[in-house]
Amino acid sequence: MGIFVVGVAVALLRRRLLAIPQDQARRGDAPARLLGWAVGLLAAQRHAWGQAMIGELDRLDGRARRWRFALGCVGAAVVLPPWGRAVTALGALLAMAACAGGLAVYTHVHYRLGTDGWTWVLATVLVLFLVGYLLAGSVLLRRPGVAGPGLIGGLFVAAAWLVAGGFTFNRWLNSHGLGSHQWLLLLAPIVVGVGATLWGGSAAVGRRAVRLATATAALGVYLYGVLAVAVTGAAGHDPSDGWTTAQVVDDNLGNQAAFYLVALPLMTATIGWAAAAATARLRYAQPAIAPATPLLVPPGGDSALTGASRTTKPESHPMREDHPAHTRTHLDDGTPSLSVATAPRRRRMWYVLLLCAALAASAFLVFLTFLGPHSR
Structure with a gap:
């Protein structure tokens, strides 16, 4: 999770450092x-x-x-209406969020978990997460070309997490590690990012579809996990730990929120965003645009120009959202020419330093992981 946070920070700072004035x-x-x-x-x-x-x-x-x-x-x-078919999808997301919240309250009451000040704080945070995913889903569903690949991608990501964690309730709550299918957690967001970008024809559609898939998968998998806790209770837990039933249920309930409302979205959105951006850069890369040649006008005005020369327009090229082309006027002859906007050299130097620091921090996190104790 730390590595993904570093990656998100680098991406956001890169957009800020390389932005034109x-x-x-x-x-x-x-x-x-x-x-x-x-x-x-x-x-x-x-x-x-x-x-x-x-x-x-x-x-x-x-x-x-x-x-x-x-x-x-x-x-x-x-x-504001009209919503169209997006209402059905939003209703499904609302039903998942409401059922997950209701099951969490039922589990807390049914197993007589303790209640203190921190309980209300965590409950507030949970409600904010659920409402945030609903708002994000309601916005993304109205974007053109996003609903279809986003919802299908959400089902694919949720299925990948279920396969990696185990479909049965007991294995879902008590398995150690993700087994041999953990590669699916990396493959699923890549497939969603690449597929949505190719489907929509731009990186913007791909990134939005990844975010919608993230919200959909997070709500669905969290609902599945809370249902597993409510049905299983303390069954399957190692009794040698000396934990009471309430402690086991409380721990499992907290794990569902931490893993599937925080870790799953962070991992899916980061990898899918990168896959969408890479696909757009490789598939829809803008070819180099030659500077416009100054047009010599005879002294008599433009009457000497032929109709073909006046109506000829440069061939249009697909534009990338990350690097828009801007019109620049030469100071000597006033002729406009097109060039891709680039950041100043100093900002690029800061970006390179930032990227090196992020890579060093990621390597250090991986090194700390291998130094930690490993239970057999």
Whole structure:
């Protein structure tokens, strides 16, 4: 988990260090970014309404007023119909989250687990996790081209974790390690990231499908684990540990939340995100664009130009979301040319140093793992 956290941090910092100045200025306006994200959730027939809200935000002064307006528009965009077939999928996610939470409460009451201040704190954290996955799923389901590969990918990831951990309740709760099928935990998110990117034709669709698959698999596997705890109780646990039934159930209940609401999403989202980005870079790499040749205009104006020369346009190329092309004007002749935006050399140097530090930290974590005691 530590290695995956390091990888996520490197990816986020890389985007920030390699961002062009125009993107950094745009990122500084948080209300505008939030509203622009919400407008992307709207259906095509409500696109004009979204653009009107963006224009209205530009006329507002004061940070507080802009935040209130942006949050109000976000709330309207999230609940605004039409939803279409996404309602069915969202209902399934809501049912899984509600059943998992209800089973956790039932298990706590049925086995008479202790209750103190930390119990309420952990219960609040659990509710926040479940609600967060529901909100993420509700947003991603409305993105075009994401629902299908995301939901199918979620089923595939959940099946991979069930195969690795064991389908029976007793093996799921009391097995030591993941056995010979642990490679499936790495393969599943790679398949989802690659498949969704090829299906949607862009890295953005692939990454969103991976996030939807992560939320779906986390809710499904956590529901399965809580059901196993509720049905099995302390059965299968080694009695030589001297634990009471309540202690065994409490430990198993906490493990389900830690493993499948934290570890599973972190692992799936990180590997799937990387697979989607790599697939887009290899499959949809933008070919080099030659600088535009200055067009010589005769003294008589453009009347001497032929119709073909005036209407000829450069061939369009698929654009990568991570490296947009920007128009740059030469100072000598005013002729626009296209070039891929690059970060300053100093930012790239900081990124290389950051990547080296992350690799060293990951290697150190692996080294500590091998130094730890291994039980037979």
